[in-house]
Amino acid sequence: MSDEAVLQVRDLRVYYHTPSGPVKAVDGVDFTLIRGERFGLVGESGSGKSTTAWAIMRMIKPPGMIEGGTIRLGDTQLGPLSDNEIRNVRLAEIALVPQGAMNSLNPVMRIGDQILDGMRTHGHAGSKRTIAARLPELLATVGLQPNVLRLYPHELSGGMKQRVCIAIAISMQPRVIIADEPTSALDVVVQRQIMQTLSNVQKRLGASILLVGHDMGLMAKFVDRVGVMYGGKLVEVGQVRDIFTSPMHPYTQLLISSLSSLDVKGVLHGIPGTPPSLLNPPSGCVFHPRCPQVMPRCSVDVPAPQEARPKRSVACHLYD
Amino acid sequence: MAVLSGTATLVTTRPGRTTAQSIGAYCRRNPGLVVGLVLLVALILIGVIGPRFVDVTNAVPAATIPDQPPSSDLPLGSDDQGRDMLAVLVAGVPLTLRVGFIAGTVGLLIGIVLGFLSGYLGGALDTVIRMVVDTLLTVPGLLVLIIIANSIRGVIDINLMALVVASLAWMHPTRTIRSQVLSFRERAYVQMAKLSGMNGLEIIVRELVPNLLPYLAASFVGAVAGAVLASIGLEALGLGPQNEPTIGMTIYWAIAFNAMLRGLWWWWVPPIVVIVVLFTGLFLVSAGLDEIANPRRQRAA
Amino acid sequence: MTALLEARDVSRVFGSGPEATVALDHFSLAVGDDVPSFTTIAGESGSGKTTLARLLLGFTQPTSGEVFYRGKNLWKMARRDWMEFRHEVQAIFQDPFEVFNPFYKVDHLLTVPVAKFRLARSQAQARSKIEEALVAVGLRPEETLGRYPHQLSGGQRQRLTVARALLLQPRLIIADEPVSMVDASLRATILESLKKLHADFGISFLYITHDLTTAYQISDNIIVLYRGGVAEVGDVDLVIKAPRHPYSQLLISSIPLPDVNDRWDDDDQSLASRAEPERATMHGCRFADRCPAVMPMCAETVPPLYRTDDRRAAACFLYRDAPTLGGANMDQVLAHTARAATQSG
Numbered sequence: 017m018s019d020e021a022v023l024q025v026r027d028l029r030v031y032y033h034t035p036s037g038p039v040k041a042v043d044g045v046d047f048t049l050i051r052g053e054r055f056g057l058v059g060e061s062g063s064g065k066s067t068t069a070w071a072i073m074r075m076i077k078p079p080g081m082i083e084g085g086t087i088r089l090g091d092t093q094l095g096p097l098s099d100n101e102i103r104n105v106r107l108a109e110i111a112l113v114p115q116g117a118m119n120s121l122n123p124v125m126r127i128g129d130q131i132l133d134g135m136r137t138h139g140h141a142g143s144k145r146t147i148a149a150r151l152p153e154l155l156a157t158v159g160l161q162p163n164v165l166r167l168y169p170h171e172l173s174g175g176m177k178q179r180v181c182i183a184i185a186i187s188m189q190p191r192v193i194i195a196d197e198p199t200s201a202l203d204v205v206v207q208r209q210i211m212q213t214l215s216n217v218q219k220r221l222g223a224s225i226l227l228v229g230h231d232m233g234l235m236a237k238f239v240d241r242v243g244v245m246y247g248g249k250l251v252e253v254g255q256v257r258d259i260f261t262s263p264m265h266p267y268t269q270l271l272i273s274s275l276s277s278l279d280v281k282g283v284l285h286g287i288p289g290t291p292p293s294l295l296n297p298p299s300g301c302v303f304h305p306r307c308p309q310v311m312p313r314c315s316v317d318v319p320a321p322q323e324a325r326p327k328r329s330v331a332c333h334l335y336d
Numbered sequence: 337m338a339v340l341s342g343t344a345t346l347v348t349t350r351p352g353r354t355t356a357q358s359i360g361a362y363c364r365r366n367p368g369l370v371v372g373l374v375l376l377v378a379l380i381l382i383g384v385i386g387p388r389f390v391d392v393t394n395a396v397p398a399a400t401i402p403d404q405p406p407s408s409d410l411p412l413g414s415d416d417q418g419r420d421m422l423a424v425l426v427a428g429v430p431l432t433l434r435v436g437f438i439a440g441t442v443g444l445l446i447g448i449v450l451g452f453l454s455g456y457l458g459g460a461l462d463t464v465i466r467m468v469v470d471t472l473l474t475v476p477g478l479l480v481l482i483i484i485a486n487s488i489r490g491v492i493d494i495n496l497m498a499l500v501v502a503s504l505a506w507m508h509p510t511r512t513i514r515s516q517v518l519s520f521r522e523r524a525y526v527q528m529a530k531l532s533g534m535n536g537l538e539i540i541v542r543e544l545v546p547n548l549l550p551y552l553a554a555s556f557v558g559a560v561a562g563a564v565l566a567s568i569g570l571e572a573l574g575l576g577p578q579n580e581p582t583i584g585m586t587i588y589w590a591i592a593f594n595a596m597l598r599g600l601w602w603w604w605v606p607p608i609v610v611i612v613v614l615f616t617g618l619f620l621v622s623a624g625l626d627e628i629a630n631p632r633r634q635r636a637a
Numbered sequence: 638m639t640a641l642l643e644a645r646d647v648s649r650v651f652g653s654g655p656e657a658t659v660a661l662d663h664f665s666l667a668v669g670d671d672v673p674s675f676t677t678i679a680g681e682s683g684s685g686k687t688t689l690a691r692l693l694l695g696f697t698q699p700t701s702g703e704v705f706y707r708g709k710n711l712w713k714m715a716r717r718d719w720m721e722f723r724h725e726v727q728a729i730f731q732d733p734f735e736v737f738n739p740f741y742k743v744d745h746l747l748t749v750p751v752a753k754f755r756l757a758r759s760q761a762q763a764r765s766k767i768e769e770a771l772v773a774v775g776l777r778p779e780e781t782l783g784r785y786p787h788q789l790s791g792g793q794r795q796r797l798t799v800a801r802a803l804l805l806q807p808r809l810i811i812a813d814e815p816v817s818m819v820d821a822s823l824r825a826t827i828l829e830s831l832k833k834l835h836a837d838f839g840i841s842f843l844y845i846t847h848d849l850t851t852a853y854q855i856s857d858n859i860i861v862l863y864r865g866g867v868a869e870v871g872d873v874d875l876v877i878k879a880p881r882h883p884y885s886q887l888l889i890s891s892i893p894l895p896d897v898n899d900r901w902d903d904d905d906q907s908l909a910s911r912a913e914p915e916r917a918t919m920h921g922c923r924f925a926d927r928c929p930a931v932m933p934m935c936a937e938t939v940p941p942l943y944r945t946d947d948r949r950a951a952a953c954f955l956y957r958d959a960p961t962l963g964g965a966n967m968d969q970v971l972a973h974t975a976r977a978a979t980q981s982g
Contacts, residue, residue: 035361233895236895547738
């Protein structure tokens, strides 16, 4: 794994303009994805993680809008690209395996045709025949037999459909694969197979993976670095091992202690309070109403992410 | 996020906002519905307020000089038999609406009863009702109506006309309501209601009907539209009540007396304008109701 | 002593002939009335756990076998018994939004059962009982009552359904994935309130889930279902920490525990190659087509439950030397008395 940054997100802001005012779904998110690494963006519902993924793909639809910030893929800024240009970037450079992807397969098209379609829509220059010849190999990468090409989605199981979606995502050998809750509707056993598949695929392509999800356990098993999101902000980023052994941000600490384990049977810990309103976020630090270590300053100043330790960034006044 | 149904959620009742304000805000977001309602209300008012200004007794033959183009005396002229066309309009529009309304209501009521029973109870009853409805739907409705209307040609009046049309207006509402009930029946809140001790009828009335109001309203509009169309069709063929100045009969007389070829445009244009306005209004209301049933806007949960 | 709720040899089959799907296959379970129990029904999708819940709640009829409420056949009861059944057996569902009728304010969910089961003698009494229940689950009445479902968060709504259960004080609550659609931070709170209901009010629980970690945390017993049949049953500690049935072993080893020292080994190809289940084979063990320890006999007959420990049984021919436990006798490995024993301490 080199140190070359393949994706750089700086001060990303995505607001949804509702009749009641702007909902700040993503409010100043900074992170870098390094070549060949697996980065996990973890958070609960409403934290802004999926919106971040969609913003990177420039797939935010009104009333949502990218209000500010830059997204750089390699040397290219994605923001100023035209619609045509970004379409060619999608799939060819960055691919998204969206949540519930398996349900978005066209039910009346054969799998092979759908993959072909996707590739040609996103600028693949080859003829139908050339592309079709490469499909069996593509399926093999995700652990599927070539006969799947002739099947319809309803003839496949959930896990197989998700693998097809991964196949579509890697069909043009992108540099970045964004997987948004790729296993949320799948069994634990199938989940492991799918993550295995993603891992194999990544090694083949030398790609980087951005895994978006809410399952900390999955992150612990799979990713190299983790970014914890809360209330539209990235509160902590670091190596997964470090984050789990010594979480710094109070939210991360509470999140980790609330995880059920098979070690100890005991009292379950939750996080008191309710998730923040993104329409009227709390003043200062967005977590301060629920923070067990809140200080007077927290309700006034927004904490900026800082490198409190090597390779660890925390947005918390405890570490100022 | 589940599709939100139910007028309550629609009209985002917020603490601090009166119901009137919420409804007002909604109207601004769904102009089609408002325009449609305005058109329909306008037509209804023609029949309600019109008689104060227009003498409807002139809607009969020999009321005035025939074949007169529009003038200050006769704003819409007169037809070949001497009817004052404005009076015909004022008298006829409410009659046409009445047919549509009666037929639509009867059709909907039958549809509600059969649709709910069939959808909620399922089983043998559902199979029987469904088979009957599906069979009747394949029968060419207009043909049946023509046959029926033809056989009671002598005695037909507005109310009978309405019932004749209603006899074939109930099938579609039955199907629509049945399929909605089928999908709502498995909702978790219906299961909760069962767990709370409600019986079938209570569940239908208290849990399902309120959520189906938009669909019921849409079915009603559809039934009315279909009924009006059928009745105008029958009348235009000459099978309607001969002595009533309904829109359809007016068209019939206009065709019979070659009004188009003779350039008597004030005879056949007004009824057509009324039909256009009526169906535009019905369509807009129906589309507006569809928006209520299936809101497309994103909503901050 | 008649059980509160009992499923006797129930099966639920969809369709017929060779295309038939057996959602639940000759399943028996009895929930006692004297001592409260906390049992997890664990399984993945297609295991039959939802079908079981629907059968026990009287939402569907079994294709064969019977469900008894206090000794009376559920589908042949008089109206009055049915109302009693409804009062004593309640449920908490997975989706905290769908359980609310969007037409009504959330109060509707609470006021209807209070009225139907005559839990209060006046409006005022009803109101105060409802508020008590809300406070007991950590909700503020003034912030929740009078609102529409879409105005509350998912966590608040799910807590409302728990409050409703508390209000009714049933004997048994069937909780079908009660926290899977709730945020991680609230999961613990809601599970704690379920535990409290069990401990403070002696309410028995059937906790249906696919998440074994939460099952381990709150229940005493576990029944692992696979494709309509019981794979393993018994004390939750035994089954989860030392599973015997190959399916249980596969399931538990696949759980992504937040342990950074035990990362998923990238080179483990064995999992990727294990195919997903093919068409249900009507004969033999349902897990045979995926089992790493499959033997010829597995394809011929369905293995019975073998009692491998005092408090556990597994349906696998690997343990055919152990005594068999009839399907109807699962009670023997389930803990009903453990809690009673500790309570007197």
